[in-house]
Amino acid sequence: MIAVLKDGVSDVQKKNLVNWLKKQGVDVHLSEGQFQTIIGLVGDTSKIDIDLLGGLEIIESVTRISEPFKCANRRFHPADTVVTVGEGSGAVKIGGGNFAIIAGPCSVESEEQIVGIAKAVKSSGARLLRGGAFKPRTSPYDFQGLRGEGLELLRIARRETGLPIVTEIMSAAHLDMFADVDLIQVGARNMQNFELLKELGHADKPILLKRGLASTLKEWLMSAEYIMAGGNERIILCERGIRSYDSYTRNVLDLSAVPMIRELSHLPIIVDPSHATGKSRLVKPMSMAATAAGADGLIIEVHNDPEHALCDGAQSLTPAQFEEVASKVYSIRNLIA
Numbered sequence: 001m002i003a004v005l006k007d008g009v010s011d012v013q014k015k016n017l018v019n020w021l022k023k024q025g026v027d028v029h030l031s032e033g034q035f036q037t038i039i040g041l042v043g044d045t046s047k048i049d050i051d052l053l054g055g056l057e058i059i060e061s062v063t064r065i066s067e068p069f070k071c072a073n074r075r076f077h078p079a080d081t082v083v084t085v086g087e088g089s090g091a092v093k094i095g096g097g098n099f100a101i102i103a104g105p106c107s108v109e110s111e112e113q114i115v116g117i118a119k120a121v122k123s124s125g126a127r128l129l130r131g132g133a134f135k136p137r138t139s140p141y142d143f144q145g146l147r148g149e150g151l152e153l154l155r156i157a158r159r160e161t162g163l164p165i166v167t168e169i170m171s172a173a174h175l176d177m178f179a180d181v182d183l184i185q186v187g188a189r190n191m192q193n194f195e196l197l198k199e200l201g202h203a204d205k206p207i208l209l210k211r212g213l214a215s216t217l218k219e220w221l222m223s224a225e226y227i228m229a230g231g232n233e234r235i236i237l238c239e240r241g242i243r244s245y246d247s248y249t250r251n252v253l254d255l256s257a258v259p260m261i262r263e264l265s266h267l268p269i270i271v272d273p274s275h276a277t278g279k280s281r282l283v284k285p286m287s288m289a290a291t292a293a294g295a296d297g298l299i300i301e302v303h304n305d306p307e308h309a310l311c312d313g314a315q316s317l318t319p320a321q322f323e324e325v326a327s328k329v330y331s332i333r334n335l336i337a
C-alpha cells in the first residue's frame with residue numbers, strides 16, 4: 001500500500017503517522033522527495049483501514065497495490081484448486097480441468113418430482129443434483145421450501161441415482177441438518193452473511209458460493225476469504241448474474257467474471273445461466289457461452305412440469321430441453337479441452 005502525503009506536512013506529523021501505522025503491524029518505508037513524501041506500507045496491510053488513512057488531513061492519496069484476499073489469491077497459490085464433491089465411486093471433481101454440470105429443480109416439491117428429475121438429468125449427463133429445501137424468496141407469502149422434509153427427499157433421490165446433492169443453507173443454525181449434504185450452497189442473498197460464512201469456514205464440507213446480486217469480484221473473493229480464513233478451502237464460486245437496468249433478463253450474466261476470476265484466484269468457477277437470465281430459452285446459448293469462456297461447470301434448473309413449478313418455472317428447462325443443452329455443452333467442452 002502506498003500513501004502520498006500532502007505538501008507542507010511537518011516532521012512531527014510524519015513521525016506520529018509512521019508510529020501509528022507501525023502499531024498496526026506493518027513495516028513503513030518513508031521516501032522523501034523534493035516535492036512529495038511517499039510512504040510505502042509492507043506486510044499484512046489487510047488490517048489497515050484504507051478509508052480512515054485516506055481521510056486523514058495530511059494524506060493526499062492512498063493506493064492499495066496488493067489484493068486484500070490472500071487465501072483465495074492465485075499469486076500465493078498458483079495451481080488450480082480441484083474440489084471433490086461426494087464420496088467413493090460417486091465423487092465428482094470440479095476445477096483444474098474437471099468440468100461438471102449440476103442440474104435439478106429450483107425447489108424440491110415431492111418425492112416423485114425430485115427422484116424423477118434426478119433420474120432424467122443423470123441420464124443426460126448431469127453429475128450432481130440440485131434442489132432447494134430452504135428457499136430465499138423475496139416475498140414471505142411465496143413457497144418457502146419443504147425445509148427438513150426437502151432435505152430428506154434429496155437424500156432419497158441420491159440413494160436412487162448416486163448423484164451427490166447440492167442445496168442452499170440460509171442459517172448457521174441449520175448446519176446440523178446439512179451434515180450429509182454433499183455441496184452446501186450459499187445463495188446470492190447470503191454472500192455477505194459474514195456470520196454464516198465464518199461458521200462454514202469450520203465445516204468439513206465443500207461450499208458453492210454464489211456471487212451477490214450487486215457484488216464486485218473483490219467483494220465476492222473476500223466472502224470466499226471469510227470461509228477460507230476459518231480453514232475450509234473447498235470452495236466453488238458461481239457467477240449467477242448481477243443487477244442492472246435492463247428488464248428483459250432477470251439479471252445480467254457477467255461472463256467476463258469467468259476469465260477474470262481465473263486470473264485472480266485458483267478457486268473453480270461455475271456459471272448459473274438459469275438465475276442469470278430468468279428465461280428458459282436463453283439457458284442454452286448462455287450455457288454454451290459460459291462453457292466456451294472456460295467455466296468449470298454449470299448449474300441449471302430443470303423441472304418435469306415448468307408451468308406448474310412452485311418456484312422459477314419460467315427459467316426451468318424440461319428434461320428433454322436439458323438433454324439438448326447438455327449435449328451441446330459437452331461438444332463445446334470437447335472442442336476447447
Ligand code: PEP
Pocket residue numbers: 106132136186187188189210240272275
Ligand atoms: C437458487 O439457486 O435457487 C437461488 C436462489 O439462486 P441465487 O441465490 O443465485 O438467486
Ligand code: MN
Pocket residue numbers: 106107275301311312
Ligand atoms: Mn431458482
